[in-house]
Amino acid sequence: MFQIFQYKQLFHFTEQVFLKIGCSANDATIATKVLLNADIRGIDSHGVARLVGYVRLWQAKRINANPAISIIHQTPSTATVDGDKGLGLVVAPYAMQLAINKAKECGTGWVAVQNSNHFGIAGYHAMMALEHDMIGIAMTNASALVAPTFSIEKMLGTNPIAVAIPANKQPAFVADFATTTAANGKLEILQRKNLDTPLGWVQDKDGYPSTDAHILKNDGALLPLGSDKEHGSHKGYALGSIVDIFSAVLSGASYGPWAPPFPAYIAMPQNMPGKGLGHFFGAMRIDAFRSATDFKQHMDNWIERFRNAKPANGYEKVLIPGDPEREMQEERMNNGIPVIEAVVKDLHNLAQTLDIALL
Amino acid sequence: MFQIFQYKQLFHFTEQVFLKIGCSANDATIATKVLLNADIRGIDSHGVARLVGYVRLWQAKRINANPAISIIHQTPSTATVDGDKGLGLVVAPYAMQLAINKAKECGTGWVAVQNSNHFGIAGYHAMMALEHDMIGIAMTNASALVAPTFSIEKMLGTNPIAVAIPANKQPAFVADFATTTAANGKLEILQRKNLDTPLGWVQDKDGYPSTDAHILKNDGALLPLGSDKEHGSHKGYALGSIVDIFSAVLSGASYGPWAPPFPAYIAMPQNMPGKGLGHFFGAMRIDAFRSATDFKQHMDNWIERFRNAKPANGYEKVLIPGDPEREMQEERMNNGIPVIEAVVKDLHNLAQTLDIALL
Numbered sequence: 169m170f171q172i173f174q175y176k177q178l179f180h181f182t183e184q185v186f187l188k189i190g191c192s193a194n195d196a197t198i199a200t201k202v203l204l205n206a207d208i209r210g211i212d213s214h215g216v217a218r219l220v221g222y223v224r225l226w227q228a229k230r231i232n233a234n235p236a237i238s239i240i241h242q243t244p245s246t247a248t249v250d251g252d253k254g255l256g257l258v259v260a261p262y263a264m265q266l267a268i269n270k271a272k273e274c275g276t277g278w279v280a281v282q283n284s285n286h287f288g289i290a291g292y293h294a295m296m297a298l299e300h301d302m303i304g305i306a307m308t309n310a311s312a313l314v315a316p317t318f319s320i321e322k323m324l325g326t327n328p329i330a331v332a333i334p335a336n337k338q339p340a341f342v343a344d345f346a347t348t349t350a351a352n353g354k355l356e357i358l359q360r361k362n363l364d365t366p367l368g369w370v371q372d373k374d375g376y377p378s379t380d381a382h383i384l385k386n387d388g389a390l391l392p393l394g395s396d397k398e399h400g401s402h403k404g405y406a407l408g409s410i411v412d413i414f415s416a417v418l419s420g421a422s423y424g425p426w427a428p429p430f431p432a433y434i435a436m437p438q439n440m441p442g443k444g445l446g447h448f449f450g451a452m453r454i455d456a457f458r459s460a461t462d463f464k465q466h467m468d469n470w471i472e473r474f475r476n477a478k479p480a481n482g483y484e485k486v487l488i489p490g491d492p493e494r495e496m497q498e499e500r501m502n503n504g505i506p507v508i509e510a511v512v513k514d515l516h517n518l519a520q521t522l523d524i525a526l527l
Numbered sequence: 528m529f530q531i532f533q534y535k536q537l538f539h540f541t542e543q544v545f546l547k548i549g550c551s552a553n554d555a556t557i558a559t560k561v562l563l564n565a566d567i568r569g570i571d572s573h574g575v576a577r578l579v580g581y582v583r584l585w586q587a588k589r590i591n592a593n594p595a596i597s598i599i600h601q602t603p604s605t606a607t608v609d610g611d612k613g614l615g616l617v618v619a620p621y622a623m624q625l626a627i628n629k630a631k632e633c634g635t636g637w638v639a640v641q642n643s644n645h646f647g648i649a650g651y652h653a654m655m656a657l658e659h660d661m662i663g664i665a666m667t668n669a670s671a672l673v674a675p676t677f678s679i680e681k682m683l684g685t686n687p688i689a690v691a692i693p694a695n696k697q698p699a700f701v702a703d704f705a706t707t708t709a710a711n712g713k714l715e716i717l718q719r720k721n722l723d724t725p726l727g728w729v730q731d732k733d734g735y736p737s738t739d740a741h742i743l744k745n746d747g748a749l750l751p752l753g754s755d756k757e758h759g760s761h762k763g764y765a766l767g768s769i770v771d772i773f774s775a776v777l778s779g780a781s782y783g784p785w786a787p788p789f790p791a792y793i794a795m796p797q798n799m800p801g802k803g804l805g806h807f808f809g810a811m812r813i814d815a816f817r818s819a820t821d822f823k824q825h826m827d828n829w830i831e832r833f834r835n836a837k838p839a840n841g842y843e844k845v846l847i848p849g850d851p852e853r854e855m856q857e858e859r860m861n862n863g864i865p866v867i868e869a870v871v872k873d874l875h876n877l878a879q880t881l882d883i884a885l886l
Contacts, residue, residue: 241815241816241817242815243633243634243635243812243815244603244604244632244633244634245603245604245633245634245635245815246634246635246811246812246815246816248816248817273603274602274603274604274633275602275603275604275605275637276602276604276605276635276637278634278635278811278815280816280817303773303777315836315839316833316836316845317845317846318838318839318842318844318845318846319836319837319838319839319842319845320837320838320839320840321836321837323832323833323836331765331769333769333772341768341772343762343765343766343768343769345759345761345762345765346762347762348759349753349758349759350759366757366758368757368758369758371839374839374840375839375840375842376840393752393753393759393762393763394708394752394753394758394759395754395758398725398727399708399725399727399728399753399754399758400704400707400708400709400752400753402704402846402848403702403704403705403706403752404752405848406690406702406704406848407702407766409700409702409833409848410690410692410702412829413692413700413826413829414662417822417825417826417829418662418813418816418817418822419816419817420817420821423825423829424829424832424833425832441825441828442825452605452637453602453605454777456600456601456602456604456605456637457600457605457607457639457777457778458600458607458639458777458778458779462779463776463777466776466782466800466801467772467776469800470771470772470776470782470783473682473783473784474675474682474768474783477674477675477678477680477682478678478679478680479677479678479679480674480677480678480679480730480733480734481679481733481734481735483677483678483734485677486675486676486677486678487676487677487761489761489764489765489768
């Protein structure tokens, strides 16, 4: 079913791929670091499994391997960045760093990005803020797969939000989640195994509940967090909309159903109202609000109190956002990263096409 | 079951109550405006129904009717405000105005508040930004009623988030929602009618699914948005936690299970780690990112496109966040506000206690 690779192996291979499509040495390294952070943290759908997809976008000339990323508008605490069709894996860290720099100057920094592409996992970018004693925020719009409450039309992406908050002795609080009931990656796992979804993840072409993991190919849709109106799907729909508007309307990117698709074989939408995919980043210096030392001690207290909340029957403990990914990271940095055969095959084909050494 | 009052009647009465407990004329007016905005918008749980609750908090000396609200820390884009135990209804608009002023100066403004009390509906404060062509954000922590995923302990409030985004010809996008599957107000309605809740709103004392609307009195808990792990409750738990941390840990207020309770008959928590309730506000000038005219035209396009998304079988149209509340506002400003008998009785008792004219 899968092969185990060491992080260094995957890193070297992925970096070669990015170099081969024309990225600068710097960009190839950062893109690799961002992409593989997903594999390390156990979000397999967003890591090396997508490498072929990025290359196909480059082949289709939808990705510019040598972007001239530029700031097209700014104030002391904000900026709008044009990604020049670059890899989101490169554009996003640039923009997040800009947010951090602005936060150093005036307390907080907020950067909207247009004309970008898929940026890997949101959590990576948000976590860049942690070492500066800042809270980091990252979000992005994405290809439309999600139907708003009461609708059968796919209008929003899974539009993730990540928030990273530093602590002192405790590891950081890192939330990183799609604004849908289930991320598309979870659906893909069920598709590969030919298993059904739980009720509440997807609906069919008429808007009725479905458990068919393949329903998106038959005009079905993913559901916003909350699943149905009675369980608050209008809140998940609102959250996904906020991510879409902050990332794409505020930046001048292409929003809602016009978001550019990740698979290169899907035609670009007609009459796009903006440029490429959009992201939104925030950095807030803790000591712009209170002493960072005090805050981080209280975060330790917060985390310890929640970790020790009484568990429900059958559960050992309450988790803090970021716990599962951190455990996975330790495991995989020590014991290697399992990559499923289908992806290994993709990578071998890629090696051949681009004439680089086999993984 | 209920009596109809005109907005002006309720306004005059409520203002008298706030004056009588010692608020300044200015504060009484603003507190009334904020409180009744809930009734106008149809969020009956947060309006005049809570007036008695505020008075009881004042009687218990947990609310200071004449607070010396102060800025205890600031940078160009941020501030931390001490509400001096004032009415949240007064402290919150002060803090939101400060965020707006900072946004005028440097693009965005972010204000964390400690030592406050319940602030009415989050949407009111977020919407203050709209007339300045800004995006407004408001959130608050609240008394612990919600169990984290895998837990049976009430650790978080319903911790609402509101985001208001201006448009041009279309009315503004206004999302305002509790980070739970169902707001506590919805539970209270079922309690009064002695009806069951749908599955997924609450759990019993052992963490098992329940439909008992009174279960919170028997060690049950409200569930985070998503209801259970399989349907993403860990995301609702993360969202509620982010609101708690931004509002209360960042500001120096009392967080998590230590948040001060709204009902005055519930004792204050022991060993509170901060001062009072906390809020967090943000204001982002649209033209700190792109031309406000362009943005608002694209928001019109966004709203029109979503409003015209294909409806599911049995539904007439797709709603935009804020639509139901705006319709309610028109209806109630024209035809009056229905107040249930139990609340009318409370108000009559209040009139007697405070020696003011009957409603």
